[in-house]
Structures are given as C-alpha cells and as structure tokens.
Amino acid sequence: MTHKHGFICWVAGHGKLLTQDRLERMQIITTNSCYLCDAQAESHAYLFFNCEYSRKCCQLVSRWCKDVIPEEGCILWWCRKRYRSLYRKKVMGCVIAGLLYHIWHARNVARMDCLMIRPEQLLRVLQKDVRFRIRKFMENCKDRTIKTWMSNL
Template sequence: MHSWFFDENWRAGMPEYTVKLGYSWLIEEGVDVAWYPWVNNRVMLPKHQFFIWLVAQNRLLTQDRLLRMGIIQHNRCFLCGGAEEDLNHLFFSCPFSRQCLTMLKDWLQVGIPCHEVLDWWLQFRARSLLKKHILAAALAQMMYLIWRARNCCRMEYVVPHPVRIIKQVKGMLTMRMRVSPIIVNHRVEEWLRNVGLSCN
C-alpha cells in the first residue's frame, strides 16, 4: 500500500475531509487544454464530442498520417484531388470544405476563420457563451459530415453536395434545441429567430 495513504499532511489546512478535496489532492492539478470548452458542450451530440476530441488529438486516420505509417504510397485529398490531405486541408482549405464553411457562416450570420482547426474557437468572441456553444456544435457537426463525405468518396466514389451537409447540420441543431430546452437572453433569442432556430 502506498505511503501517501497514511500521510496526514494531505489535509493540512483543511477544516474537514470531503471526498472532493481528497480526490483533488490525489490527482493534483490538471492541465488545461484549449479544446476542452469546445467538447464540453451540451448542445453538441456525444458522437460529435468524441469526434472533435479525436480531431484535437490528431487521431483521425487522414492520408498524411497513413503515409507516415507506410500504409499508403501517395497522399491526395479524396474530395478535391488537388492537394495533400491533412486535418487543416480536409476541414478548412479543401474547396469542398470551404464551400461548406461559406454556407454555414452565411446561414449562422457569423465569421468562421479558415485557419487552424482550433483557432476559430480561441479567436471567436461572442457575448453569449450559449451562442458560442451553438456555433461550436454546428461546426462540429459539419466537420463530422465532411469526414463521412470523405470516407464515402474513398469507398464509393460519391461526394454529397455541400447543400445536403448544411441541411443536415440545420436538422441536428433544430432537434437539439427542441429536446434540450435552453434559457436564452433577448439578444440570442433574436439571433436564433433570424437563423431559423428556436428553443421552443
């Protein structure tokens, strides 16, 4: 048994023991990560949270990773065929993805930078955290659908139209706003109404 189990110093300065304090002492202090607020989002579907976690950890099996592993010999984007595929190209630089992004930002009436995968979250400023979470959920859904489109193109040589992807994003957000009632302020309520979403 570890010696720290009997160490009395762990509770020095604490008026009384609580499970929370004991656990915090055991794990010490965690490390903040930039992607955590994006993933910790109740508007987002759990599968999209996991997907974004994979993206943030660079764990998707994109062509550049497969090439480095020696699994494939050539690296070409399946969606455009004109550039090498990595995370930033696939989700932000590929003409297909840029068209999806343009349609998404026009619909949601917001600017979404086309740079690094997580830059938009760190750079975007919104008066409402809820609005930021809704935008994060929309972008996560779109990225998930782009990944599915990429895989479909790889296996079946068929690419869905960007309009279809944005339509699916709208459907997901509409469903989430209805099944997870959220209290919003007047400004966010007006924005939701303008983009065709509702909390009721």
C-alpha cells in the first residue's frame, strides 16, 4: 500500500478524519449531510460502511476481485479474514486501503470542487494503484498459484 493509503487508513481507523459529524461537534459547520449521497449525517461509520456511494464502490471492487470480497462490508471482512498466504493478504490489504483512500478522496473532491467522481472512475484509479503495487509483490513471490491470482487482478 502507498504511504497516503496507509495514512488515511490509520487516521480513519482511529476515527480522526474530519468528517461532517466531527466538524459539527467542533462547531465549524452547521450542516452535516454526506457529500457523496446527501442521505444522512456523515460519520466514519456511515461514510465507509453505509453510504450508498461506498456500497457501490465495494460492489465494483468485489466484482473486480472475482467475488472474493463480500459485496457488503468489505472493509470489515478484510479485518476479520485469515489468509493462508502472506502475499494474498498484502494484495487484499492494498485493495482495501486504496478503496478507503479513494472514497475519502472522492468525498473531498465533492466537498471542495462540487464534483462527483463516479464509482467506476474510482475503480479504474484504484486498479491502477493496486497493479503498480502488485508488481513489487510479484518480484518476490515464488508460488505459481499466487502469481496467477495476482496477475488476474
């Protein structure tokens, strides 16, 4: 995973991203609806797990990974998943970290520039990022089944 993906994952995991609910508690803003779907108040839990935009992104990532990831709750699934292969765990970690980062980025673009990044666009950028990182894993990987699996991503 890239440093920016890892950092956003770490900050999100500690609940410290400046989501609308946190900004409202700090009395910086008065409205707290989600920038991606405008359906409910934006919080960490809502933005990454319940927002319709995030769910669509998880569905696309799930299809891309050949339905390895359950379509709902892919981030929680990865946290609980036990892998037999360290390489597979690293690759899926890159996918999930990249997904978190790109959802946060799409939210910020919607907030700052009033532009919506379509989930399909988000997936293409995520795929590019993950494929770049996979090249590094494949250089060190000896297992043919893992290499085949990674080359299909």
